[in-house]
Amino acid sequence: MNPAITVEHLTKSFGGRKAVDNVSFTLPEGAFLSVFGPNGAGKTTLLRMLATLARPTEGAITLAGINLKEEPEQAREAIGLISHNPMLYPDLTAEENLLLYAKLYGVRDPQKRVVELLDAVGLKHRRLDRVRTFSRGMTQRVSIARALVNDPSVVLLDEPYSGLDPHAMRIFDELIDSVRENRTFVMVSHDLDKGLALASHVLVLARGRVVHFGEKDQMSPDEFADLYRTTVGMGVS
Amino acid sequence: MERESECRTAERGGTRSTLCKAPSTWTQYKTLLAKDLKAEFRTKDMVVSMGIYAFLVIVVFGVALSFARPGAEFLEVSGGLLWALVVFTSLLGLNRSFAKETENGCLEGLLLAPLDRGVIFLAKATSNLVFLVLVEVIAVPLYWVFFSSFAAPAETGWLLVAPLVLGSIGIAGIGTMLSTITAATRGKDVMLALLFVPVIFPLLYACVSATTCALVGGDVFADGFLTSLALGAGYDVVMILASWVLYDFVVN
């Protein structure tokens, strides 16, 4: 089985400080990786490198069979990112926002795809309303649609639950579930329970280094909670 | 000409995207430009505030010149004053234009797309140019209306359109790059002004010279107009090229 993501000796440093230090792991297709760690552990930096938004100092990432250093532009067609920033223009309508991205990615028949996506996230009836008028939960849903517009095989999530009420969180989870199949996910979250519930694989980082990586079932929940507590206790000053 | 992406070939493991095919640079440029124009014309807040600000600057000039005597000498300063107006107004516009991108993290969204970073620069610079020209179309006649009592410009006066266009292109180009830098700093507006004024100085000088030549007419015009325009054009070419090349580093 082809690995979806291969990370080899990834390092991001500037001057003496290493944000990410010699991180390596392999993720199979269809996996859901939850990344945990204290603040400043390098989780967001790692995710940004996976999204091609930042360039590593050393090491290599192979995502969906593409080497990110050599062909970042092509890799972008296979990546979707959902972060706490919705990345939507507030003065444009939901439809216009999605059409913009659809055209930038060169999606075939963009109009149809956009309506389909908005329908899937349950906002088809609001597609002609400006994003400025949406609630946080609704904005996040449109953001999911935006991330999926290019039908990515790898979806990256950076603290997607921040600012969402429990109802919105539930809807978010349902949506993620509905698109789980044949996609690989990497999520950074502070929410231990949610992260573990969705995950098939777990990565724990501290000070940029890998503390633990493996399938979720390899550890019992208690063992994991212990590890997490110790790691967070190692927190960066 | 569309670039066929290889992301859908069977040899590449894991890629499933069958929907997209990175479009041509021109299409992407058009899309981005349309987005900027659409977003602005929906609210019109940037153009309106720039327009009002320009009007207020004219009023301040009016007070400043309250005790100046009308006469031909006025034409020698009026070109310069017009350009002062353009610089202040464009500083306002440049700040706001980039604020829209950083507001909801939209710039990151664009960076995620399979885009050449230079396209983002060109689209943004073009939209800034459009807004600036729109404001100038209103502000310049307004300026003339308010100060026409001082002196009548020479017949070559209408030629000031040429330095206006040249100057606006330069301001939009280098201003877009500088505002991308300063949008990520703490003292946004002031920082932009600090960087913008020294960098734009040569262009300003050339454009003021050309505008004054056009307004004064006669020998002065024959002497300086074309030289100034040529130098301004040279500045534009060099600086916009440099901005385009350096934009990649700045926007990441």
Added chain:
Amino acid sequence: MSSKTLKLPEAGQWPDKLVAPALIAGAVLTTIGFLMAFFYVAPVGGATVNGAELIGDVMVSQKMLLSQKIFYFHMPVAITSFLALGFGCYYAVRFLMTKNRRFDTCSRICLEIALLFVVLTMITGEMWTRFEWGVWWSWEPRLTTYLILMLIVIAYFVLRSSVDEPERRATFAAVVAIIATIDVPICFMITRLIPSSIHPVVLREGGMSPEMGLCVGLCALGMMLVGFALYRARFNQVRLTQRVDALKETLDDER
């Protein structure tokens, strides 16, 4: 955890040994130049303006002045400031290509030296303008270019202090350094090539006599050596500070 190799910012390389000799040589040369300026080189006719001009309410055409001697300091510091800017640009380009923090440090220090020397240029230029023309400031091409250079270098440092993230700060600073290096010559050319009434293109008597040339050359060389010595000393200081910071971080980690 495997043993970590400690990579500290490097410092203390061979150019450091040259600092003391360079500083002394520079000081000596500058002093010789200073003495030469007053005792060796003949007083020179001041600048000729193209046509008689009204400057500061006085008709000026030509002046024979002792104050022209300031030129022997003004020119060398000006040259050194441009040189420093040029090196700053070179290191900025190398930084953008390699993202190695060392080049950012080099670039920043070059700009610091440039700031120092451009301020000296402005002061000597100011003095010269005052004594020769009788006014404090004149918008002539060279003075205007120095002013713009000074403003950009100041903006460079304000920019550096208003960005928090180190890599971003270095990238932005490098871009501004490159823009500055492109802008300054353009500024000089444009103000020179466009004739204007209040910006008199001040013409100096064609060519310099050999003694003048020698004096300027010596002073310039002296200033450059001083500039280099200051650069290297400051670089050393900054690098050592960075080493200490890196060590502190490692100790933090160990705990």
